[in-house]
Amino acid sequence: MSHNTAPDLHTEIFSTAADEDVTADGRFTKWLDAEGIGFHEGTFDPEDIPKFLGAYQADQRVLWGVHDRAQPAEALGADHPVATYGTMVHPLNVGAGQIEAHQITAVTVRPSHRRNGILRSMMTRDLREAAERGLPLAILTASEATIYGRFGFGCATFTQAVEVDVRERFEVTAPRTGTTTLVAREHAVRLAEQIFAGFHAVTFGSVGRQYAYPRRASGEWGRERPVEDRRVRMAVHYDAEGTPAGYVSYRFAGWDTTPYTMKIVDLVAATPSAYLELWRYLGSLDLVQVVTWDGARRDDPLPWALRDRRCYDVKGTEDVLWVRLLDVPAALGSRSFRGSGTIVLEVLDALGLAGGSYVLTVVDGVAQVEHVEAAAAPDATLTINALGSLYLGGVSASALAAAGALDAAAGDAVELLDTLFGRSEEPYCITHF
Numbered sequence: 476m477s478h479n480t481a482p483d484l485h486t487e488i489f490s491t492a493a494d495e496d497v498t499a500d501g502r503f504t505k506w507l508d509a510e511g512i513g514f515h516e517g518t519f520d521p522e523d524i525p526k527f528l529g530a531y532q533a534d535q536r537v538l539w540g541v542h543d544r545a546q547p548a549e550a551l552g553a554d555h556p557v558a559t560y561g562t563m564v565h566p567l568n569v570g571a572g573q574i575e576a577h578q579i580t581a582v583t584v585r586p587s588h589r590r591n592g593i594l595r596s597m598m599t600r601d602l603r604e605a606a607e608r609g610l611p612l613a614i615l616t617a618s619e620a621t622i623y624g625r626f627g628f629g630c631a632t633f634t635q636a637v638e639v640d641v642r643e644r645f646e647v648t649a650p651r652t653g654t655t656t657l658v659a660r661e662h663a664v665r666l667a668e669q670i671f672a673g674f675h676a677v678t679f680g681s682v683g684r685q686y687a688y689p690r691r692a693s694g695e696w697g698r699e700r701p702v703e704d705r706r707v708r709m710a711v712h713y714d715a716e717g718t719p720a721g722y723v724s725y726r727f728a729g730w731d732t733t734p735y736t737m738k739i740v741d742l743v744a745a746t747p748s749a750y751l752e753l754w755r756y757l758g759s760l761d762l763v764q765v766v767t768w769d770g771a772r773r774d775d776p777l778p779w780a781l782r783d784r785r786c787y788d789v790k791g792t793e794d795v796l797w798v799r800l801l802d803v804p805a806a807l808g809s810r811s812f813r814g815s816g817t818i819v820l821e822v823l824d825a826l827g828l829a830g831g832s833y834v835l836t837v838v839d840g841v842a843q844v845e846h847v848e849a850a851a852a853p854d855a856t857l858t859i860n861a862l863g864s865l866y867l868g869g870v871s872a873s874a875l876a877a878a879g880a881l882d883a884a885a886g887d888a889v890e891l892l893d894t895l896f897g898r899s900e901e902p903y904c905i906t907h908f
């Protein structure tokens with residue numbers, strides 16, 4: 476049977492409430508299943524749906540479903556979205572303070588409906604409405620690097636995947652402090668929340684975590700399902716005062732994997748010494764040959780703390796946060812800078828949300844930003860994407876200029892931007908969403 480009917484689309488936007496229907500026919504279950512199709516997952520176990528609903532409520536997610544009422548009779552029903560989109564708000568650490576970031580997640584469009592502008596229509600509407608609500612910026616983590624530039628996002632933070640040889644030659648040379656020990660499952664969620672809060676408060680670029688994170692770190696939830704993963708263990712580092720300052724949760728890859736591998740599920744350290752002590756602990760695990768982790772900082776201090784730095788092998792780099800400024804004065808004005816100086820920026824925004832000329836004045840790291848009439852001679856011109864990349868200091872203005880992504884009237888403008896936006900540490904985000 477042929478089916479030439481044009482799509483008949485309508486969008487439903489809802490926030491999950493406690494009385495949401497969790498049966499197979501409920502809109503939440505249909506929405507979750509549609510999202511799962513986009514990421515090639517199987518259907519969900521019905522008994523998991525209430526737990527996912529509870530998590531989504533805790534995160535205060537807003538869910539979008541696009542429905543097509545003109546599909547063949549045998550197709551998934553019209554109550555089953557052909558596209559999904561989700562948003563929530565969590566704080567982003569920008570130094571001087573935390574700003575509310577509009578997070579975009581769960582973006583999927585069914586193969587039968589792709590490349591018809593469905594993503595574009597959801598995202599342009601959502602970004603406009605988020606800007607109207609006064610949110611200074613939007614963030615996301617991207618499945619592909621080619622999708623979101625056109626919507627004004629710039630790649631802003633990175634992590635690297637590492638493999639550390641923890642056989643005899645592994646030794647952390649820093650002086651030993653505090654205690655690191657396995658903790659009982661019943662305390663693990665609370666400890667994970669408490670330690671992450673300490674880490675987040677001091678880590679530039681960190682984003683507050685959703686409900687599922689401490690549960691997965693503790694093993695109370697597994698990676699795929701919200702049921703206990705009995706193979707996950709969690710060790711906590713207590714500093715010299717006895718304060719929990721870091722945790723690592725890990726899972727053995729099994730005796731069939733050689734070299735024998737311990738995979739880090741999550742590692743969060745609120746202090747540099749907690750970080751090294753967690754690695755000292757990992758190095759003490761008998762019968763393990765390598766430890767793997769995909770969330771290390773690009774400027775990881777660990778190799779500098781090892782007797783044999785060649786134990787540490789970088790396997791790859793991954794981009795994490797993509798940033799899209801929605802309100803340039805609010806976003807720049809909340810961030811801590813370095814030094815002092817004044818610069819006029821011309822920002823180009825194809826979506827017309829945040830473009831214009833801005834005077835950025837920084838005095839001893841504190842910024843004031845003024846939106847001005849089109850400047851006759853800006854010191855630097857860049858797209859909103861490039862400003863999103865520059866925003867957290869994950870790339871220098873010099874690198875953007877060398878890449879043709881920032882056009883400076885004079886060389887000292889680039890130098891000044893390097894000083895102002897530069898940081899001694901890279902921005903670091905270990906929250907995926």
Ligand SMILES: CC(=O)SCCNC(=O)CCNC(=O)[C@H](O)C(C)(C)COP(=O)(O)OP(=O)(O)OC[C@H]1O[C@@H](n2cnc3c(N)ncnc32)[C@H](O)[C@@H]1OP(=O)(O)O
Pocket residue numbers: 513514579580581582583584585588589590591592593594595596615616617618619621622625
């Ligand atoms: C934040 C997150 O959730 S990341 C996860 C993103 N989702 C996935 O990776 C799941 C699998 N992919 C999909 O479901 C879909 O292909 C999507 C959501 C990526 C794209 O949805 P579509 O409705 O097909 O996109 P739409 O038709 O609106 O395209 C908008 C523009 O993006 C481009 N585009 C869309 N997808 C891609 C892609 N994967 N790579 C490069 N360009 C893309 C289109 O060509 C179009 O360009 P134009 O407007 O400049 O001509």
